Amino acid sequence: MLSSINAVVWVSLILGAHGFIGFNQTPTKPWLQRHIRETSEADNCIAPKIENGKFNLLGVMEDAAVDSVPAGTIISISCGKGYIPIPDHTLSHCNAGQWSPPLPICKQTCPAFKSTDDTEVTCRYLGRKVSCNAAIDHTQAEFKCNRYHRLSTTENVRYCFEGTWNEEKPTCEPVCGEKRVHPEQLIIEGKIVERGNYPWTIAIYKRKTNGYNLVCGGTLINQRVIVTAAHCVTDKEGEKFDKAIYRIAAGKYYLSYDDPRDVGAEFSEIEEIHTHVDYKGTVYDYDNDIAVLVTKEAFNITEFIQRVCMDFNQLSLYEVQLLGTNGTVAFSLKIPSSIA
Numbered sequence: 001m002l003s004s005i006n007a008v009v010w011v012s013l014i015l016g017a018h019g020f021i022g023f024n025q026t027p028t029k030p031w032l033q034r035h036i037r038e039t040s041e042a043d044n045c046i047a048p049k050i051e052n053g054k055f056n057l058l059g060v061m062e063d064a065a066v067d068s069v070p071a072g073t074i075i076s077i078s079c080g081k082g083y084i085p086i087p088d089h090t091l092s093h094c095n096a097g098q099w100s101p102p103l104p105i106c107k108q109t110c111p112a113f114k115s116t117d118d119t120e121v122t123c124r125y126l127g128r129k130v131s132c133n134a135a136i137d138h139t140q141a142e143f144k145c146n147r148y149h150r151l152s153t154t155e156n157v158r159y160c161f162e163g164t165w166n167e168e169k170p171t172c173e174p175v176c177g178e179k180r181v182h183p184e185q186l187i188i189e190g191k192i193v194e195r196g197n198y199p200w201t202i203a204i205y206k207r208k209t210n211g212y213n214l215v216c217g218g219t220l221i222n223q224r225v226i227v228t229a230a231h232c233v234t235d236k237e238g239e240k241f242d243k244a245i246y247r248i249a250a251g252k253y254y255l256s257y258d259d260p261r262d263v264g265a266e267f268s269e270i271e272e273i274h275t276h277v278d279y280k281g282t283v284y285d286y287d288n289d290i291a292v293l294v295t296k297e298a299f300n301i302t303e304f305i306q307r308v309c310m311d312f313n314q315l316s317l318y319e320v321q322l323l324g325t326n327g328t329v330a331f332s333l334k335i336p337s338s339i340a
C-alpha cells in the first residue's frame with residue numbers, strides 16, 4: 001500500500017521535474033492521465049503548518065507565504081533537530097484536495113542510546129524493534145549487560161516520553177567477588193592449587209636482570225585499581241620504588257611471568273603508586289602497610305579476572321582479633337573519579 005503511494009509520489013516528482021505538471025497543460029501521453037487530471041480550484045490543497053519542522057514545495061523556489069497549492073504539487077517535509085517524521089516518509093503530493101500519503105508529524109525524539117562493550121541496548125516501539133538513535137514517545141529501551149557485568153539499577157527498561165527518558169541510562173558494572181570457574185585441582189610442587197579460585201588476586205612482578213620476579217600479590221578493586229601491601233612497592237624506609245620496575249599480572253596461574261600456559265592472563269604497567277601516608281617502612285614494624293596501585297591499562301573482566309567486592313560508600317572499621325589481642329582495621333579508599 002505504502003509503496004504504491006510512494007510510486008505515485010515519485011512518478012509525480014519526476015513529471016514535476018520535467019515540467020509536465022501544469023494547469024493548462026494537457027498530458028500528451030495517455031498513461032500520464034492516470035495521475036494528472038484536469039485540475040480546478042476545488043482540487044487545491046491547503047498548505048500545511050508543520051510544527052517543529054518545515055516544508056518545501058518541490059521545484060518551487062519561494063514557498064514562503066503559500067496558503068493553497070494546486071493539485072499535483074509535491075511537498076517535502078523536514079523536521080527540526082531532535083524531531084523525526086512519523087510515519088517516516090517525507091514526500092507527499094496534493095491529490096484532489098488531499099495530501100497523499102497523509103502528511104507526517106514531526107515527533108520529538110529522546111537522546112540516542114548506544115550499545116557499548118559492556119552494555120547492550122534494544123529499543124522497541126509497539127513491540128517492533130527500532131533504532132535507539134531516534135526514539136519517540138512510548139519507545140522502550142531495554143538494557144542488558146554483557147558477560148561478567150551487572151546493571152547498576154534493578155529496572156532495566158527505560159521509556160521515552162516527550163523527548164526525555166524516564167530515568168537515566170543504567171550502567172553495567174563488572175560483577176565482583178564471584179568465582180567463575182569450577183576449580184580444577186592440580187598439584188604443583190606438592191601444594192594443591194585451584195585455578196580460577198581467586199580471580200581477583202593479581203600478581204606483582206619486579207624487574208630483574210633478565211625477566212621479572214614475583215614479589216607480591218594484590219587484590220583487584222576495579223579494572224585499574226589494586227590494593228596491596230605498602231612494603232611490596234617501597235624500600236625499608238617506606239620510600240616508593242620507581243613504578244617503572246613493576247608489572248602487574250591478572251588471571252595468572254603459573255608463577256613465572258611469561259609462562260605460555262597462562263592463556264587469558266593480562267599484564268599492565270603501573271601508572272600510580274599510593275602508599276598510606278603513615279607507612280614508614282619495615283623499620284616501623286609494618287604499621288599502616290597498605291598501598292593502592294593504579295594500572296596503566298584496564299584489566300578486562302573475564303572468566304579468570306574478576307574484581308573483589310568493596311563498599312566505597314562507607315569507611316569500614318573492622319574489629320579483628322590478632323594473636324589474641326583485639327585490633328581495628330580502618331579501610332577507606334579514594335578512587336579518582338576518572339577510573340572509579
Ligand SMILES: *[C@@H]1O[C@H](CO)[C@@H](O)[C@H](O)[C@H]1NC(C)=O
Nearest residue numbers: 265266267268297298299300
Ligand atoms: C583488554 O582488552 C583489550 C581489547 O582486547 C586489549 O586491548 C587490552 O590490552 C586488554 N587489557 C589488558 C590489561 O590486557
Ligand SMILES: *[C@@H]1O[C@H](CO)[C@@H](O)[C@H](O)[C@H]1NC(C)=O
Nearest residue numbers: 319320321323324325326327
Ligand atoms: C576482644 O573483643 C571481644 C568482643 O568485643 C571481647 O569479648 C574481648 O574481651 C576482647 N579481647 C581483648 C583482649 O580485649
